[in-house]
Amino acid sequence: MQSLLTSLRAGWSRASDSNAGLIAAGIAYYGFLALVPLLAAAFLTYGLAVDPQTIAAHGESLTRTLPGAAGELVAGQLDNVTEQRGGSSGLGLVVALALALVGARVAAGALITALDMAFAEQPDRGFIAGNLLALAITLGAVLALGLMAGITAMVSTIFAGSGGAFASYFLMGVAGFAGAALAYRIVPQRQAVTRAQAMRGGALFATGWIAASAGFGFYTSNFGNYDVTYGSLGAVVVFLTWIWLSAWLLLLGAHFAAASRLMSD
Template identity: 75%
Template sequence: MGMPPLFASLKTGWSRASDSNSGLIAAGIAYYGFLALVPMLAAAFLTYGLVVEPATIAEHGSSLTRTLPGAAGELVAGQLENIAARNTGDSRFGLLIAIALALFGARVAAGALITAIDMAFTVQDERGFIASNLLALVITSGAVLALGLMAGITTLVATVLAGSIGAFASYVLIGLAGFGGAFLAYRVVPQRKIVGRGAAMRGSGLFALGWLTASAAFGFYASNFGNYNATYGSLGAVIVFLTWLWLSAFLLLLGAHVAAASTQRP
């Protein structure tokens, strides 16, 4: 008997990811993602600040950092506090200008992600300069809106369901958001519509499950065994966050390769 289709796709996807140096490509995505961190957070929470008091931005944002390893979560939380403190007196017009500039600055990470996903599906991107940048801005804007919505939803869930149940529910919601984001990326990014829904669901399911598991495992390791501060000093939190970004990017590319392998199976 042959291997079940799902496991065959996983095996082929892993082989494709290894052969195409996905680990190295993921490192580039992590670098650009780190550069886009501040403008992305600024855009997300400035947008959120249009409907919520600035004082609550950092509080709600802390709900989203639960999936991050400890030091990385502290780094992101600190950036959120700085953003909230910096924009308490801005006018609505000023906030809109700041959001536009932040989106423009964060689009470079989306551009790197588009290139990597096209490579995973062995698709040549023939979009022009304007179309490529528009797609990157659409992806960035979608991520910004998703961050803002998830901040509010996870805070509400954690408030209604207190304790470990609320934390678990928030964790599941973040995983579902990751699944939805990966599914859309696998379906929309390749210029040729070559990915069916079933194949995209396999890849995005693998990404979401692997992402939550890897985040929890790496967070446990970094908090209990990996003394990054002793090795890197004040850069320890940066190293932890970059490593988490690399894991996330690699799993997203692995999911793309699994989706591509599923598409090519009869």
Template identity: 45%
Template structure:
């Protein structure tokens, strides 16, 4: 196990995982508003705008307060704009939002191709179809996780944060496992091959999110340093941590496969 972890870290350094994660986090930040928009538009077909906003905003409970506030502001704008979209306009809005949000998925796919030493030769149609599939999966996960965390928040006392982080762990485990299997351009490995890396990602991701949130709330004075850009810097940093840990989990899967 220790040897695998060492090879995981060496692989991350060799693949410039930190630099790749920076690119992924940049595309994730640009895709944030389109992803929120398509989530609200699709979810809003079966729920009221207030319910949509409440459930998706619940996802921010595990984030640093400034980052959660920034997402909440964007979510409010998207929810208000959604009321103006009807019929064909609604379908067009969903299509444009999906197109914009897919850039984050393409960034993740490119990053995992680097980790697994895979070249992207799947063609324009197939690669974009996979990116859209990943995006739709993220939209579905946002709605499901938001509803679950919103319900968990109603639990008494200390049970609410424990339930929220448990749901984050499960969502991270399943999401990372699906990405490690389907995103890179390589034959789909069995679940037994990707679950250890997905578990590593989920554990480190939940822990890093909690620690980063604690640091920002108690020690980090980003607003004094960056002024009005403080919330943006915090959110970008959290995106970067998430992307780096996702790539690190992929490196762990790759290291275990090479050992076998």
């Protein structure tokens, strides 16, 4: 227990010293730019098996875990993607999917750079290897989004009301834990963390992510009226803030995993 607390303090100190908040802002910017391409890639792929109406319903279930205005913004973009899916078929659908993956890959590249900095890495990946890693992360995010949409919709049908909300947050935490732990495990090139250290970092991220998402959502719904200050940009500001919080927590988990690795050496 003492070593865990020491690693937590060391991880927090590493994150503060490396300006993790500023780096997270960069990830948030690229993540926001990748929103539409990532949604398009996820739901164009998902749409190969289901109809546009089902996509819209499942997407609505998925956005319920986001802070109010952010969820509305993502839902609006998802509606646009669904409409485009309705008019695409054959080769056009393949081209649209390829372009969406390329657009979303930019955010994955920014995430890899940030994690390299968190793990104090000096990567020597070549152009091809770096792009393949970014594409692998992008494809993983696309598949995870599609899977989460289907599972969340099913859970929301089984558990009505607050039970569905709790179940959605639980699934969000499981997905966050798995994704973060996998990223911490595969991104470091020279000084890889162990599976246990990556899982500790993933657990810290998932716990903080659920708490931050729920807390920020409660705050924006009851106290923070961003529309008064920012007008029509209120939803954008809420969504950017939520992405920034998520990115900062992801980097904190990485620093915690790195600190655990150093303590074990």
